[in-house]
Amino acid sequence: xxxxxxxxxxxxxxxxxxxxxxxxxxxxxxxxxxxxxxxxxxxxxxxxxxxxxxxxxxxxxxxxxxxxxxxxxxxxxxxxxxxxxxxxxxxxxxxxxxxxxxxxxxxxxxxxxxxxxxxxxxxxxxxxxxxxxxxxxxxxxxxxxxxxxxxxxxxxxxxxxxxxxxxxxxxxxxxxxxxxxxxxxxxxxxxxxxxxxxxxxxxxxxxxxxxxxxxxxxxxxxxxxxxxxxxxxxxxxxxxxxxxxxxxxxxxxxxxxxxxxxxxxxxxxxxxxxxxxxxxxxxxxxxxxxxxxxxxxxxxxxxxxxxxxxxxxxxxxxxxxxxxxxxxxxxxxxxxxxxxxxxxxxxxxxxxxxxxxxxxxxxxxxxxxxxxxxxxxxxxxxxxxxxxxxxxxxxxxxxxxxxxxxxxxxxxxxxxxxxx
Ligand code: UD1
Numbered sequence: 503x504x505x506x507x508x509x510x511x512x513x514x515x516x517x518x519x520x521x522x523x524x525x526x527x528x529x530x531x532x533x534x535x536x537x538x539x540x541x542x543x544x545x546x547x548x549x550x551x552x553x554x555x556x557x558x559x560x561x562x563x564x565x566x567x568x569x570x571x572x573x574x575x576x577x578x579x580x581x582x583x584x585x586x587x588x589x590x591x592x593x594x595x596x597x598x599x600x601x602x603x604x605x606x607x608x609x610x611x612x613x614x615x616x617x618x619x620x621x622x623x624x625x626x627x628x629x630x631x632x633x634x635x636x637x638x639x640x641x642x643x644x645x646x647x648x649x650x651x652x653x654x655x656x657x658x659x660x661x662x663x664x665x666x667x668x669x670x671x672x673x674x675x676x677x678x679x680x681x682x683x684x685x686x687x688x689x690x691x692x693x694x695x696x697x698x699x700x701x702x703x704x705x706x707x708x709x710x711x712x713x714x715x716x717x718x719x720x721x722x723x724x725x726x727x728x729x730x731x732x733x734x735x736x737x738x739x740x741x742x743x744x745x746x747x748x749x750x751x752x753x754x755x756x757x758x759x760x761x762x763x764x765x766x767x768x769x770x771x772x773x774x775x776x777x778x779x780x781x782x783x784x785x786x787x788x789x790x791x792x793x794x795x796x797x798x799x800x801x802x803x804x805x806x807x808x809x810x811x812x813x814x815x816x817x818x819x820x821x822x823x824x825x826x827x828x829x830x831x832x833x834x835x836x837x838x839x840x841x842x843x844x845x846x847x848x849x850x851x852x853x854x855x856x857x858x859x860x861x862x863x864x865x866x867x868x869x870x871x872x873x874x875x876x877x878x879x880x881x882x883x884x885x886x887x888x889x890x891x892x893x894x895x896x897x898x899x900x901x902x903x904x905x906x907x908x909x910x911x912x913x914x915x916x917x918x919x920x921x922x
Pocket of ligand 1: 526527596624627629664665666667689693801807808831
């Protein structure tokens with residue numbers, strides 16, 4: 503059975519839309535439950551394929567979970583150390599997050615190499631190097647990473663690059679180590695602050711997240727508790743960019759300005775009307791927007807790679823020329839050939855795209871190459887003249903819950919169909 507989205511484009515977006523919990527905060531937090539003893543409630547849960555895959559991984563470790571009323575209830579009383587096999591890790595790249603907490607709690611971990619969206623080579627050397635710095639012995643063979651932690655100790659780690667995943671892995675690994683661990687040159691993404699807050703609610707002693715240095719003072723034991731996971735800043739940004747592309751007037755609830763400052767500042771340059779509140783952003787667009795001269799993706803607080811494809815759609819229909827540079831992932835221009843089928847004027851050289859805005863996009867059969875590219879094609883379809891069919895919807899479902907229902911509420915004409 504294959505699912506597709508059929509979009510009849512050309513409608514403006516109008517109304518209110520609420521953002522759910524962040525996938526990229528949920529994933530490390532769910533891995534972090536391995537460190538805890540007890541019952542955990544995570545609020546703002548949404549039904550995403552990546553989160554379901556993570557629940558299956560937790561289940562193999564004896565951790566049961568169930569959902570009710572937008573909360574995920576996790577019971578860690580029977581947690582045990584098990585090998586995380588290839589069939590589990592291929593479905594979700596965040597399976598790599600299991601190494602840190604397993605190593606920290608059980609002093610050993612075996613995890614198959616992770617899968618996930620094909621947006622680049624995505625090495626994990628920074629994670630492994632940091633575990634080694636704390637004394638872990640690591641053997642890579644037959645597609646598996648074997649970590650042995652008999653000599654694991656709290657200590658100082660310096661990251662050569664502020665990797666989000668490596669920062670989170672090491673934060674979790676250090677929570678139960680005796681003594682003080684300092685992580686330097688870490689990533690500063692809001693999801694890292696959320697992970698810190700979660701770990702502390704469960705009894706850990708972590709500080710500094712959101713800056714480039716994180717300190718973890720080891721504790722003997724962590725417990726259960728309740729935690730509200732932050733709203734998804736990338737989903738919020740996607741809705742804002744969709745409104746900028748299609749025109750209209752949309753209030754995005756759960757769009758925290760502090761998480762999306764670079765996007766808001768770019769949008770302000772396009773002459774749209776933007777009103778910001780603490781956790782809401784309203785965007786009104788009544789005419790064709792102007793292009794932004796240059797956009798570069800970089801670690802937080804700069805413009806996120808996870809919004810680059812969606813921003814590419816906006817630049818494709820804006821007035822003027824934009825130079826976009828992707829600095830994080832080498833294969834992240836997967837949306838470009840599909841946008842060109844719809845009439846976009848984009849030239850790529852290496853990691854740079856020159857986007858000349860066109861007056862119109864035209865509906866076409868297009869194929870999502872990854873999660874964010876998929877979300878971007880939906881936006882392009884909603885703007886285009888005529889019908890667009892988006893294939894490979896399973897990519898979109900990894901990070902956006904029932905995207906067709908969300909946009910339909912804003913007035914878009916979009917349906918999901920199943921093909922035998
Ligand atoms: C996380 C996000 C992802 C987002 C990315 C960058 C999750 C689950 N995923 O991914 O959506 O696009 O941050 O904001 O939170 N690198 C190495 N070696 C490593 C690790 C990373 O060279 O060991 C490189 C990567 O190839 C990339 C850069 O560092 O070029 C940033 O990657 P990283 O911050 O680690 O991203 P992820 O944690 O994989």
